[in-house]
Amino acid sequence: MQGRTYTADAEPGDHVKVAGWVHEIRDLGGIAFLILRDKSGKIQVKFEKDEMDEELVETGLGVHRESVVVVEGAVEEEPRAPTGVEVTPDSVEVLADADPELPLDPSGKVDAELSTRLDNRTLDLRKDEVKAVFEIRAEVLRAVREEFRDFYATEINTPKIVATGTEGGTELFPITYFGKEAFMNQSPQLFKQLMVGSGLERVFEIGPIFRAEEHNTPRHLNEATSIDFESAFIDHSEAMDVCEAVVKAAYEAVEENCQTELEALGLEDEFEAPEGEFPRLSYEEAIQRINATGKLDEQLVWGDDLPTEGEKALGEDVGEHYFITDWPSEIKPFYIKDHDDDEQLSTGFDMMHPKMELVSGGQREHRYEHLVAGFEQQGLDPESFDYYTKMFKYGMPPHAGFGLGGERLIMTMLGLENIREAVLFPRDRQRLSP
Numbered sequence: 001m002q003g004r005t006y007t008a009d010a011e012p013g014d015h016v017k018v019a020g021w022v023h024e025i026r027d028l029g030g031i032a033f034l035i036l037r038d039k040s041g042k043i044q045v046k047f048e049k050d051e052m053d054e055e056l057v058e059t060g061l062g063v064h065r066e067s068v069v070v071v072e073g074a075v076e077e078e079p080r081a082p083t084g085v086e087v088t089p090d091s092v093e094v095l096a097d098a099d100p101e102l103p104l105d106p107s108g109k110v111d112a113e114l115s116t117r118l119d120n121r122t123l124d125l126r127k128d129e130v131k132a133v134f135e136i137r138a139e140v141l142r143a144v145r146e147e148f149r150d151f152y153a154t155e156i157n158t159p160k161i162v163a164t165g166t167e168g169g170t171e172l173f174p175i176t177y178f179g180k181e182a183f184m185n186q187s188p189q190l191f192k193q194l195m196v197g198s199g200l201e202r203v204f205e206i207g208p209i210f211r212a213e214e215h216n217t218p219r220h221l222n223e224a225t226s227i228d229f230e231s232a233f234i235d236h237s238e239a240m241d242v243c244e245a246v247v248k249a250a251y252e253a254v255e256e257n258c259q260t261e262l263e264a265l266g267l268e269d270e271f272e273a274p275e276g277e278f279p280r281l282s283y284e285e286a287i288q289r290i291n292a293t294g295k296l297d298e299q300l301v302w303g304d305d306l307p308t309e310g311e312k313a314l315g316e317d318v319g320e321h322y323f324i325t326d327w328p329s330e331i332k333p334f335y336i337k338d339h340d341d342d343e344q345l346s347t348g349f350d351m352m353h354p355k356m357e358l359v360s361g362g363q364r365e366h367r368y369e370h371l372v373a374g375f376e377q378q379g380l381d382p383e384s385f386d387y388y389t390k391m392f393k394y395g396m397p398p399h400a401g402f403g404l405g406g407e408r409l410i411m412t413m414l415g416l417e418n419i420r421e422a423v424l425f426p427r428d429r430q431r432l433s434p
């Protein structure tokens with residue numbers, strides 16, 4: 001809109017055209033105020049009924065809440081106005097009227113259930129504290145990209161319609177691809193690995209992953225955002241260094257650039273970027289510590305995957321971000337390399353927030369014969385992964401990497417109760433639209 005000024009930029013002495021939504025109308029009798037809201041904030045528009053054109057007053061005060069209006073007028077200092085300035089309008093135009101019955105209250109005075117909010121995301125995101133989550137999410141992704149680039153990694157995009165799955169623990173979504181069976185990609189795992197053998201050597205991808213998770217939990221989505229990294233010539237320990245740096249960079253960027261958003265969420269005092277090195281516990285130490293808490297009904301033994309309650313108990317015990325390293329080979333995927341001196345022990349690692357797992361990663365098996373043998377051990381047909389394995393015959397360097405769950409990072413960073421709050425339009429078992 002030509003000549004439009006954001007409300008936050010309106011200064012006393014200016015003559016402005018401001019556009020946005022009617023946040024509130026306060027009628028005090030002889031004087032009334034329209035609070036206009038836009039992306040940058042809010043501004044008060046003053047109507048002195050006896051002194052102003054009748055039609056102008058009628059238009060300005062007759063409009064329903066959440067209608068879209070454009071107001072032109074002079075900006076003056078007014079200490080009693082919420083932002084210290086107000087506009088005295090010489091014109092008000094209604095661009096889009098809003099129904100007086102709203103499915104949820106964007107002023108936030110009336111709470112709404114999460115499902116109502118998700119059904120009406122447009123209105124929900126008119127609330128400062130909801131908008132803040134997505135401004136922070138955008139800042140996190142910006143910072144993560146920058147950090148990867150500082151590590152000399154190249155951003156890539158890999159296919160999301162694929163022929164095979166990679167992550168054994170979760171189901172695939174089948175689709176029909178010109179009469180053939182295909183799947184939605186669970187992870188860019190194999191493609192990012194193929195790229196470390198290419199001229200790109202070190203890559204990252206931020207993109208969707210699709211998982212037909214059977215559980216309906218507050219921390220699983222059926223479409224999630226994976227932040228993937230993979231690099232030639234590094235081992236699992238160096239991959240952990242990168243992982244830690246990326247997570248810290250995300251927190252630091254939010255701390256530095258998102259104070260307004262943190263305030264909207266009431267987190268300005270609590271929010272802290274993690275400091276110091278993340279402790280690295282071996283799987284063996286992890287199960288011992290979980291058992292020692294006495295919080296599980298049954299003691300864990302070597303080879304068990306960590307149950308959700310176990311992760312929770314350990315998280316409370318450790319109290320900060322930490323890694324779990326040296327997992328039993330049998331519970332890690334085929335692409336993870338075992339330790340050279342002990343093939344029961346893998347180089348796989350997880351990075352944990354006290355409340356949940358955020359990352360899986362490890363050094364990869366880059367030796368062709370070992371890779372093919374690993375497929376067979378896990379009951380997978382190496383033939384169907386031929387497009388992947390054959391590249392390991394033409395000079396595939398040792399490499400390592402990780403996948404970080406984008407929504408889990410945001411969720412744990414902001415203390416959100418439900419992962420769906422970190423996605424604009426979440427996909428779960430019950431939700432396919434909007």
Ligand code: ATP
Nearest residue numbers: 167169170215216217219220306307308356357360
């Ligand atoms: P993986 O990497 O093993 O595929 P994940 O990244 O989803 O799983 P988590 O979310 O930490 O890992 O879950 C750990 C394990 O607990 C997973 O095997 C998951 O399927 C299982 N799990 C999660 N929530 C529940 C639940 N509510 N009930 C039962 N099992 C659950």
Ligand code: AMO
Nearest residue numbers: 187189220221224358359360361401402403405408
């Ligand atoms: P993994 O399966 O552990 O590893 O996934 C990596 C991270 O992605 C996030 N995540 C999810 N977030 C929300 N909903 C889901 N359904 C979901 N599934 C996974 C988690 C998890 O830690 N290929 C490996 C990574 C690698 O080795 O590089 C992989 O996909 O935060």
